[in-house]
Amino acid sequence: MVGVPDGAQELHLVDGRVAERDTSPPEVRAAREPSTPGDTLLEMRAVTHRYSEYSGIEDVDLVVRAGESVALLGPNGAGKTTLMKHVNGLLRPQSGTVLIGGEHIARRPVWEIARDVGMLFQNPDDQIFNRVVEQEVAWGLRARGISAMDASRAALRALGELGIEHLAAENPHEITASQRQLVAFASILVVDPKLFVLDEPTKSLDARAAEVVAAAIDRRLSRGAGVLLVTHELDFARRLADRSVVLVDGAIIWAGATEELSGDAQLLASARLVDRFGRQGGRCGRYRAPR
Ligand SMILES: Nc1ncnc2c1ncn2[C@@H]1O[C@H](COP(=O)(O)OP(=O)(O)OP(=O)(O)O)[C@@H](O)[C@H]1O
Ligand SMILES: [Mg+2]
Numbered sequence: 331m332v333g334v335p336d337g338a339q340e341l342h343l344v345d346g347r348v349a350e351r352d353t354s355p356p357e358v359r360a361a362r363e364p365s366t367p368g369d370t371l372l373e374m375r376a377v378t379h380r381y382s383e384y385s386g387i388e389d390v391d392l393v394v395r396a397g398e399s400v401a402l403l404g405p406n407g408a409g410k411t412t413l414m415k416h417v418n419g420l421l422r423p424q425s426g427t428v429l430i431g432g433e434h435i436a437r438r439p440v441w442e443i444a445r446d447v448g449m450l451f452q453n454p455d456d457q458i459f460n461r462v463v464e465q466e467v468a469w470g471l472r473a474r475g476i477s478a479m480d481a482s483r484a485a486l487r488a489l490g491e492l493g494i495e496h497l498a499a500e501n502p503h504e505i506t507a508s509q510r511q512l513v514a515f516a517s518i519l520v521v522d523p524k525l526f527v528l529d530e531p532t533k534s535l536d537a538r539a540a541e542v543v544a545a546a547i548d549r550r551l552s553r554g555a556g557v558l559l560v561t562h563e564l565d566f567a568r569r570l571a572d573r574s575v576v577l578v579d580g581a582i583i584w585a586g587a588t589e590e591l592s593g594d595a596q597l598l599a600s601a602r603l604v605d606r607f608g609r610q611g612g613r614c615g616r617y618r619a620p621r
Contacts, residue, residue, distance in 0.1 A: 368396030370432065371525045371556035377416055377426035380580075387412050387580040390426070392558075394525065399547065399557035401571035401588060405602040409580040410529070410560045411452055417527045417558065419443045430525065445474075448523035452530050452560070454507075454514035463489070463505070463513050464498040470521040481520075488516040491546055493539075508534045512543070519546060526550060528559040532566055544569050564603045568592055576601045 372394040380386035387409040394400050402410050415421040416428050419440045428435050430446050451457045460466035467485035472478065489495040492512045497505055502513050511534060518526065526547065532540040540563075547557055547570055561567050567574055567588050574591045576584040578600055584591070591597055 368398075368554060370395050371430065372417060372558065373429040373432075374413075374416065375427045375429070377413070377423045377428060379412060379416065379421055379424050381412075385409070385580065387416075387577070390577075390582055392575060392582070394556040394558050396524075396554045396556055397551055398573070399551055399559065399571045401567035401574040402558060402560045402577060403562075403567060403574055403591075403601040403603060404577035405600075408577045410577055412580075413577065414449070414527050414529050414558070414560065417525070418447045418449045420449075444470075444523075445521075446523060447525045447527055448518035448521060450515055450518055450526070450528040450531055452533070454510045457514050457517070458502045458510060461501050461503075462498075463494075463500050463502050466502050466513060467517045467520055470517055474521070484520050485516070488520040489513075491519065492516050492542055508536070508539060511535060512539065515543060515546070519550075522550075522555075524555055526555060526557045526559070528557065530560050530562070532561065532563065540566060562603060564592060564598065567603070 370393055372392070374390055374392040377390045377392075378386070378388050380388070385407070390413060392400070392413070402413065404410055412421060416423060417430075419428075419435055419438065422436065430443065435443055449457075458466055460469055464482060464485050467488055468478075468481035471481035471484055476484070486495055486498060489498055492515065494509060494512050494516070497509060497513065502510055505513070511531070515528075515531060528547075531543055531547075535543065544566065547559075551557060557570070559567075559570065571588045573586065574584075574588040575582055576591070576597060583600065584597055591601075
């Protein structure tokens with residue numbers, strides 16, 4: 331991209347119109363104040379799932395409590411999606427156990443686990459199948475026996491919360507990838523799950539849309555939901571996650587307060603995390619032994 335002198339205005343498109351943009355770096359919000367976690371919503375104990383000798387996840391322990399958000403960080407191919415798919419039963423452990431709300435999910439079918447766990451897939455196209463946005467968002471409620479009128483009303487509310495109610499009548503396959511991402515997120519918000527499992531919820535979103543998503547997550551956290559989220563953006567992890575877990579080559583190499591992670595350059599490099607300007611963030615810090 332061509333550089334813009336300090337203080338200059340850059341032209342770009344907003345909703346198809348040319349607009350001016352202040353090129354000063356966006357304000358990075360303060361890190362989240364740690365919340366007081368409640369009951370355990372998710373517990374993974376020594377979960378192993380290997381596709382081959384070199385890929386999968388190994389001996390993963392992870393806890394998410396009510397009112398708490400945990401960021402799952404790590405390079406491409408680390409096993410983040412594999413781990414997430416164990417939370418809603420799409421993948422089952424080869425060894426180890428997964429508990430939701432203190433109960434083993436080994437014998438629960440995926441559709442039933444979905445009552446407690448709202449999963450946003452890494453690729454929203456994997457979960458969108460209706461031909462009208464409003465129906466797509468309402469579908470989860472209709473499947474629970476909610477009337478068409480009530481489900482539609484709730485769907486419009488969820489779309490409104492994300493600022494995309496104007497897309498209600500569109501075909502989800504004829505809107506942009508970032509809009510589809512928001513539609514998929516709305517379809518999870520609408521069913522109000524106890525636990526949100528979000529695989530790169532801000533992928534392809536601009537800063538404003540990412541903040542809309544973050545604010546919606548914040549509201550659920552304050553009502554006692556738990557959140558496990560994958561992100562490659564350090565700012566987003568700091569904004570939302572009290573704790574972070576770093577997964578490399580299928581194993582958790584670090585777990586702790588997200589604030590601590592932000593100051594550890596070597597760990598940030600291991601997780602291949604970036605800030606909004608594409609730099610690996612944080613000041614220099616000493617690498618801590620994995621725990
Ligand atoms: N269904 C599958 N069959 C065989 N190997 C798989 C399968 N799914 C994932 N893998 C492999 O397992 C490893 C972990 O993949 P996974 O998708 O969990 O990583 P990830 O951390 O989510 O990566 P990304 O950041 O690119 O989304 C990779 O080496 C991947 O190629
Ligand atoms: Mg993934």
